[in-house]
Amino acid sequence: MSNLTKKQNEVLAFIKKHLDDCGYAPSYREIGEHFRLSSSATVHGHIQSLVDKGMIRIGEEGEARSIELVPQAEPIHRGFRLSADVVNLPMMGLIAAGQPIEAINDNETMAVPASFVLDGANSYVLKIKGQSMIEDGILDGDFVVIERNPSPRNGEVVVALLDNAFATLKRFYREPSRIRLQPANKTMDPIYVQDCIIQGVVRAVIRKFQPV
Amino acid sequence: MSNLTKKQNEVLAFIKKHLDDCGYAPSYREIGEHFRLSSSATVHGHIQSLVDKGMIRIGEEGEARSIELVPQAEPIHRGFRLSADVVNLPMMGLIAAGQPIEAINDNETMAVPASFVLDGANSYVLKIKGQSMIEDGILDGDFVVIERNPSPRNGEVVVALLDNAFATLKRFYREPSRIRLQPANKTMDPIYVQDCIIQGVVRAVIRKFQPV
DNA sequence: ATTCTAAACCGAACAAAAAGCGAACGCAAG
DNA sequence: CTTGCGTTCGCTTTTTGTTCGGTTTAGAAT
Numbered sequence: 001m002s003n004l005t006k007k008q009n010e011v012l013a014f015i016k017k018h019l020d021d022c023g024y025a026p027s028y029r030e031i032g033e034h035f036r037l038s039s040s041a042t043v044h045g046h047i048q049s050l051v052d053k054g055m056i057r058i059g060e061e062g063e064a065r066s067i068e069l070v071p072q073a074e075p076i077h078r079g080f081r082l083s084a085d086v087v088n089l090p091m092m093g094l095i096a097a098g099q100p101i102e103a104i105n106d107n108e109t110m111a112v113p114a115s116f117v118l119d120g121a122n123s124y125v126l127k128i129k130g131q132s133m134i135e136d137g138i139l140d141g142d143f144v145v146i147e148r149n150p151s152p153r154n155g156e157v158v159v160a161l162l163d164n165a166f167a168t169l170k171r172f173y174r175e176p177s178r179i180r181l182q183p184a185n186k187t188m189d190p191i192y193v194q195d196c197i198i199q200g201v202v203r204a205v206i207r208k209f210q211p212v
Numbered sequence: 213m214s215n216l217t218k219k220q221n222e223v224l225a226f227i228k229k230h231l232d233d234c235g236y237a238p239s240y241r242e243i244g245e246h247f248r249l250s251s252s253a254t255v256h257g258h259i260q261s262l263v264d265k266g267m268i269r270i271g272e273e274g275e276a277r278s279i280e281l282v283p284q285a286e287p288i289h290r291g292f293r294l295s296a297d298v299v300n301l302p303m304m305g306l307i308a309a310g311q312p313i314e315a316i317n318d319n320e321t322m323a324v325p326a327s328f329v330l331d332g333a334n335s336y337v338l339k340i341k342g343q344s345m346i347e348d349g350i351l352d353g354d355f356v357v358i359e360r361n362p363s364p365r366n367g368e369v370v371v372a373l374l375d376n377a378f379a380t381l382k383r384f385y386r387e388p389s390r391i392r393l394q395p396a397n398k399t400m401d402p403i404y405v406q407d408c409i410i411q412g413v414v415r416a417v418i419r420k421f422q423p424v
Numbered sequence: 425a426t427t428c429t430a431a432a433c434c435g436a437a438c439a440a441a442a443a444g445c446g447a448a449c450g451c452a453a454g
Numbered sequence: 455c456t457t458g459c460g461t462t463c464g465c466t467t468t469t470t471g472t473t474c475g476g477t478t479t480a481g482a483a484t
Contacts, residue, residue, distance in 0.1 A: 003278050009236045064459045113323040137349035205419040
């Protein structure tokens with residue numbers, strides 16, 4: 001809950017690291033040594049603050065090296081969610097290997113947990129048609145969440161636009177002199193291009209089973 | 213809500229960044245230093261404006277470094293958010309073929325669009341471990357939404373409990389004299405049983421691709 | 425052009441929180 | 455007994471938020 005002060009944060013970080021490295025908690029004087037503090041009373045003060053603020057727990061009075069971390073609820077301020085658990089992304093259409101993206105129904109949307117997308121404003125959903133990514137577990141009828149991103153990393157699954165017309169879902173590999181677009185299907189060969197437009201990268205795959 | 217002035221926006225951005233980078237709030241004088249302001253009173257003014265406009269919150273009078281961000285309602289871009297359409301399903305644990313369900317972390321949940329489940333109260337999420345359903349596009353690390361349902365239809369993917377101990381994810385087929393539990397992996401053989409407890413059926417598969 | 429107003433700024437001063445010190449004390453284990 | 459450890463007590467220093475009275479700038483209103 002409450003905010004930590006600068007020093008409290010540093011001390012907490014040190015405890016975490018020590019706990020991680022050594023497997024046991026540091027003594028107050030060890031903490032003091034690390035921060036060049038000559039009195040263990042100072043450290044005791046910080047520890048008390050951290051206990052009061054619910055960041056750590058200590059054993060019975062006097063027990064040595066008994067600091068434990070308290071698992072924190074959610075430090076998820078990072079992107080401002082909390083109440084915004086879900087975004088409705090526009091369903092842009094079907095994507096089939098070798099065919100342009102085909103719009104289905106305008107204004108159709110799909111609710112997606114906000115944790116799936118970094119940038120809701122730059123994301124959309126496509127429905128997969130075809131078998132070209134079957135070995136990566138992307139099947140006919142699946143939905144993929146796409147984030148617009150012109151510079152994907154090697155190995156990411158991307159929507160690539162070939163000849164400004166054909167959209168296709170492939171794994172992206174930048175090789176020394178060319179770009180390889182690799183389907184995840186043994187019966188299909190990779191495509192090599194000098195350059196192509198990357199419309200976005202796949203951030204999530206969603207498959208619904210309809211209970212008829 | 214209320215519009216921020218240019219300076220107020222800059223200050224807010226700096227606070228955000230500091231909070232993100234350091235994990236704790238900047239002091240007024242640190243903010244001042246960054247903007248080349250020689251008086252902390254100036255910063256105090258900006259902070260007050262931000263509080264008044266509901267962008268930030270501060271602790272009790274005098275508490276140091278107690279600035280917190282107030283989560284803002286996101287601007288409605290192209291996809292609106294309807295928090296009503298989301299259910300938080302409990303993450304029950306890992307499921308691996310031939311192993312009991314292994315609880316991961318109590319209280320962990322996953323936000324799932326309500327359209328994924330018919331009955332939120334009887335649904336939960338499992339994380340897949342292993343390759344047993346790879347041909348059905350359910351990979352190691354995927355999440356599956358399970359709906360408790362003791363009477364699945366033929367061909368549905370189910371969580372079956374064998375010998376009251378081993379949980380496994382298989383396709384379910386009721387045959388004339390037995391039940392066939394079919395893995396979607398050529399290297400594995402189907403399991404035949406006279407009877408077994410079906411814990412639930414898979415309603416959705418979700419796969420996240422982590423950036424970085 | 426003049427007045428008015430809100431935003432942005434200054435410098436000084438003040439009180440309280442945070443951080444620090446050193447010296448003791450009690451306790452448990454080797 | 456010694457050693458390592460957490461704890462307590464009074465005290466000082468540093469950091470930090472706050473207040474107060476002012477100035478400056480820029481844009482809108484009169």
